[in-house]
Amino acid sequence: MQVAHVSRDFSLDRVVPFFQPIIDIHNDIVWRYECLARFINVEQQSFVPTELLYLVDRRHSKAHLTHTIFNGSANYFRHINMAWSINLSLQDMLDPEMTDFMRTQLQDYPNPTRISIEIAATNALENRAAFNEFALLSKSLNLNITLDQLDPQQEDLLQLLSLPVEAIKISVKDIRHSQQKTKVAEALKVFFSKAEEKGIDLIAEHIEHKAELDMIRALGIQYAQGFHFSLPKAFID
Template structure:
C-alpha cells in the first residue's frame, strides 16, 4: 500500500539503508548484512520500497535511489570488516550511467570484495546479455553477485547454476514441501551448488522448526525475522 502523506518536498535524503544480518549457522555469527532501502519521515515512521517507490519513479530518480543506498551503505561499512550487499533493479543493471557510477566508487573503496550485488533470478535470466556484462564489471573489482527471488524448477535450476554468481538465496518455503519430486530438486540444488562453489542462503526464516529443517539439509547460511528484522544504523 502506498503511503498517503505524499508531499512535493519528498527527496532522497529521507531514504536510508536498514541492515538485516545473514547468519553463519555453523559459527552462530553474522556473515554479512543486506542493506535495504527504507523511507523515514519526519515522524520517524518507516516505509518499505513498495510504499514509496512510486514517488521515486515520479521524480525519475530510480538511478539516484540506487546511488544513495550504495553510498550510504558503503560509507557505513567503509572501516568495518564486514561483508554487505545491496539490491539492484533491471533498470540499474542495464543503465550505463549506473555502471560508471559503480566503477568510480569501487576504484577507491577498501576491500570491494566485501561487497555483493543482489539481482533477481528473473532479471538475470531474461536479460542475459545485460546480466553477463554487469557481472563482468563487478568481477573486475572482486564484487560478488547474489541471485534472489529464485523459484526452484528444473529449468531455472539448470540455468541459474551456470551463472557467474557466488550465492543463491532460496526462500525457506522451498524446504518445507515434502513431495518426492520437490525433495529431489532440493537435493539437486544443494549438490549442484557445492560442485559450482555457490553458497546457498535460506531466507525468510521465521520459525525455529524451519531453521532446524534448513540445518538438517546442510545449509550454512540463513536470513530472516527469526534472527532479526532490518534495523537502522546506530551510528
C-alpha cells in the same frame, strides 16, 4: 501505511539503508548484511521500498535511489570489516551510467570484495546477455554477484549454476506447507550438492519460523536470512 502519508515530505535525503543479517547457521555468527532502502519521515516512521517506488518514479529516477543506498551503505561499512550486499534492479543493470557510478565509488574503497550485488533470478534468466555483461563489469571491480528471489518450486534450479555468480538466495517461504514439500526438498539437496562443487554459496531467505530453520539445517544449507533472526535495523549490533 499508505504512500499518501509520506508524499508531502518525501525526499531522497530521507532514504537510508537498514541492515538485515545473513546468518552462518553452522557457526551461529553474522556472515554478511543485506542493505535495504527505508524512508524515514519527519515523525521518524520508516517505510519499505514498495511504499516508495511510486514517489521515486514521479520525482526521481530509480537510479538515484540506488545511488543513495549504495553511498549510504558503503560509507557505513567503509571502516567495518564486514561483508554486505545491495540490490540492483533490472533497470540498474541495463543502465550504462551505473557502470561509471560504481567505478567512481569504488576507486578508493577498501576491499570491494566485501560487497555483493544482488540481482533477481528472473532478471538474470530473462536477460542473460545483459546479466553476463554486468557480471563481467562486477568482476572487473572485484564485486561479487548474488542471485536473489529464487523460488525452488518454480525455477529450473540447475540451470542457475551455469551463471557467473558467487551466491544464490533461495526463498523457502511456503515450502513448509507445500504439497510438494518432499519433492522440493530433494531437488534442493541435489542443487546444494552441485552448488558446493562449483563453490557457490546457498542462502535460504524468508526464514520466519523455527520449523523452516530446521528444514534447511537438514538440507545442509549454511546461510540463512529472515525475521526469525532479525528485522532490518538502522544499525548493526
